[in-house]
Amino acid sequence: MFYTSAGLEERDGSYRGYLTYKKDGKWHKRRKSLGTKSKAEAKRLLSTWRAEMENQAEIDAKRGPSATSMAKRPVADCVDAYISEQEANRTVEASTIKGYRATAKFIREAFASIPLEKLTAEQVRDWESSLTGRGLSSSTVGKCHRLLKMVVQDAVNIRAIDWNPVSAVKPPKREKVHKGINALDAEGRSKVLTALDAMDLTPVTVAARIALYTGLREGEICGLQWRDIDLEARTLWVRRAIGEGVGGCYEKEPKTDKTRDVALPDTLADLLAAWRRQQRVTFAEAGALLDGSSYILGDAIGFMNPRTLGRGWATLAKAMGVKGTEGRIPTFHDLRHTWATLYLAAGGDVKTAASNLGHANVAMTLNVYASADPHAKREAARLTEVAMKRRPAEVLRFNGTEG
Known part of the structure; x- marks a missing residue:
């Protein structure tokens, strides 16, 4: 028994109950207003309260002091502590921490004063509905749901609480803002390449060529150094990327944490050779030396911010007046x-495509790109029609089983 005794106290004609317990060698009393003037009712309420407190004390004893403390903390504080711990332990990328902090503000709005142990599925459901009602996208609400679920599950894992109420709530179905792959078709590619040919070499025009000829991500291109390029062997190595965290941009591992090599087409290799010659002059004018650790898109100070690259390309693409297959400026x-769509439509194998793109597996490449090219779809329809109209003998020859 955690509470040694219980009793009633009458004050101003109303009853309140008290429970006595010993802690650190000293006696303490816990009091609660019972809200009744009837002694019989007060005794009943006191008995119920004592049973609840005994049960809670038993739960707290099993949890231990650390877990009990967490259970009684406000949900929003638990979220902040979780993010800080992840940041301190470097469990996730700085860019992910930045996203967590942006998401946490929505959790604090709703759960700044609700103890973790009192959180219910109904509260979570109402909160997510309110976020949707405010006009937040399904993607943003989904991020809120996933962060809260991770934090609460962490509490379950250390037995601060018995179950995760967020698991009982289904997040809103994510709707794509832009449906489909907005790649450039043959006409669009020709228009872009013709325009780039007429322009001077700049970090943005060079980066656009690298992306078109290799399929690398913005951050990976910004992270390329000259020692990552072997122009004679026509090979490029992706060894790092540039990410963006709370304190700014930083170097990080490639997305799949693996170095990968990509073959360079002759056109791109020649372009990079010309760009390196131009950069040597630019660096020299700044009193610096271009060496292997210099960034391909950078300057004497360091690398280029991927966000700057994205904005630079957006301005360029708008000026070109080019549109992708989805009708949007790419x-x-x-x-x-x-x-990716060009390579696969031209008959390239999926495994090589996945390797170039830095996908964890071939299935990811197939799910995203297998049927993204409209020209490839039309060609599939044409081949199907030709095969359907062949007579039996012709089909055998078509399949290579005769002659």
Whole structure:
């Protein structure tokens, strides 16, 4: 028994109950207003309260002091502590921490004063509905849901609480803002390449060529150094990327944490050779030396911010008046999509495409790009029609089983 005794006190004609307990060698009393003037009712309420407190004390004893403390903390504080711990332990990328902090503000709005142990599925459901009602996208609400679920599950894992109420709530179905892959078709590619040919070499025009000819991500291109390029062997190595965190941009591992090599087409290799000659002059004018650790898109100070690259390309693409297959001005990331759809439509194998793109597995490449090219779809329809109209003997020859 955690509470040694219980009793009633009458004050101003109303009853309140008290429970006595011993802690650190000293006696303490816990009091609660019972809200009744009837002694019989007060005794009943006191008995119920004592049973609840005994049960809670038993739960707290099993949890231990650390878990009990967490259970009684406000949900929003638990979220902040979780993010800070992840940041301190470097469990996730700085860019992910930045996203967590942006998402946490929505959790604090609703759960700044609700103890973790009192959180219910109904509260979570109402909160997510309110976010949707405010006009937040399904993607943003989904991020809120996932962060809260992770934090609460962490509490379950250390037995601060018994179950995760967020698991009982289904987040809103994510709707794509832009449906489909907005790659450049043959006409769009020709228009972009013709325009680039007429322009001077700049970090943005060079980066656009790299993306179109290799399928690399913005951050990976910004992270390329000259020692990552072997122009004679026509090979490029992706060894790092530039990410963006709370304190600004930083170097990080490639997305799949693996170094990968990409073959360079002759056109791109020649372009990079010309760009290196131009950079040597630019560096010399700044009193610096271009060496292997210099960034391909950078200057004497350091690397180029991927966000700056994205904005530079957006201005360029708008000026070109080019549109992708979805009818939108292509983003820099759409140049990566362009390489993938072009390569696969031209008969390239999926495994090589996945390797170039830095996908964790071939299934990811197939899910995103297998049927993204409209020309490839039309060609599939044409081949189907030709095969359907062949007579039996012709089909055998068509399949290579005769003659």
